[in-house]
Amino acid sequence: MLPSFLSVAGNADTRPAGSPLPSDGWTFEELYEKYATDVLRVAYYYLGDRQRAEDVTQDVFVKYLLTRPELIPGREKAWLLKVALNRCRDLWRSSWMKKVILGHPAFELFPADDEIGRSADSIALAEAVNRLPADFKEVVLLHYYQGYGVSEIAEMMDVAEGTVSSRLSRARGRIAKEMKGE
Amino acid sequence: MNMDQLNRLPEVTDELLSGLKADESLKHRILVSAAETPVKKRFSAKTVIALCSLSLLLVLLCVLVSKIPSWTGSSPEIQNIPAGGTKVVSTENMQEVADQASGLPAEENGAD
Numbered sequence A: 001m002l003p004s005f006l007s008v009a010g011n012a013d014t015r016p017a018g019s020p021l022p023s024d025g026w027t028f029e030e031l032y033e034k035y036a037t038d039v040l041r042v043a044y045y046y047l048g049d050r051q052r053a054e055d056v057t058q059d060v061f062v063k064y065l066l067t068r069p070e071l072i073p074g075r076e077k078a079w080l081l082k083v084a085l086n087r088c089r090d091l092w093r094s095s096w097m098k099k100v101i102l103g104h105p106a107f108e109l110f111p112a113d114d115e116i117g118r119s120a121d122s123i124a125l126a127e128a129v130n131r132l133p134a135d136f137k138e139v140v141l142l143h144y145y146q147g148y149g150v151s152e153i154a155e156m157m158d159v160a161e162g163t164v165s166s167r168l169s170r171a172r173g174r175i176a177k178e179m180k181g182e
Numbered sequence B: 001m002n003m004d005q006l007n008r009l010p011e012v013t014d015e016l017l018s019g020l021k022a023d024e025s026l027k028h029r030i031l032v033s034a035a036e037t038p039v040k041k042r043f044s045a046k047t048v049i050a051l052c053s054l055s056l057l058l059v060l061l062c063v064l065v066s067k068i069p070s071w072t073g074s075s076p077e078i079q080n081i082p083a084g085g086t087k088v089v090s091t092e093n094m095q096e097v098a099d100q101a102s103g104l105p106a107e108e109n110g111a112d
Helices: A028-047 A050-067 A076-093 A095-100 A120-130 A134-145 A150-157 A161-180 B003-007 B009-016 B024-036 B045-066
Strands: none
Touching (some): A028 B024, A050 A076, A050 B024, A076 A134, A076 A150, A120 A161, A120 B003, A134 A161, A134 B009, A150 A161
16 A cells, blocks of 8 residues: 555546645656656667666656755756666666676667567667767767756766767767777 | 767757657656655754754853852851840750650650
């Protein structure tokens, strides 16, 4: 039996009765509906393992539910992705990943049932991104997939803007080489 | 590789991973996990600042009290003047004697 504040019924506010709304005014339901798939896909890109990606997504939203951070309006997704990437990094560095994956994970695609064909270029691009080293993969996913600017990524990752730019540039080079088959 | 391809990453990802979605079962897992996780009592920044301020205030108060001379000086001396007399009698060498009923032997009074 779930406590009342974790009720999944409808779209009602999931906060305890009488508790003040944080400045962002988001409910768990809203955040989950809007951003959980993005978090899951970024984690999957990072780890290449669906089960682990789901675990990361779970950890991110459990952390949100338990800590109720005061999210800056408009930066909700950035917070979720930052927590997700930190968790992915921890997992990636853990002995589990080193022992089980041994290098780059097999990148399995999850096309929709009604999808007929996919271009070879699209698959090559996704696989090239997936094979990037973790630091490069993070900036590529945040910049090209999630659309964050260099300064926003620098803030999210606690690194200098120059570092982000440099990683992006080097990542582009690696992807280009990869796709040329070098 | 032209950069247009990399700029197409959201589109490509949506296409290739369109079957990977955060569904209701994952949401249920999250809610169950949150319900089962013991909530750690966290102190807010305001609480920490208030506690630190209070501690500092107490320390300052203690230091201040220890520096007040009248509180740490010797206790006031009581002057003894015999009835009818005017000379102050010192209590320094005065012998303390327990009251004892007169006319009875010491044993019967319970004295040793």
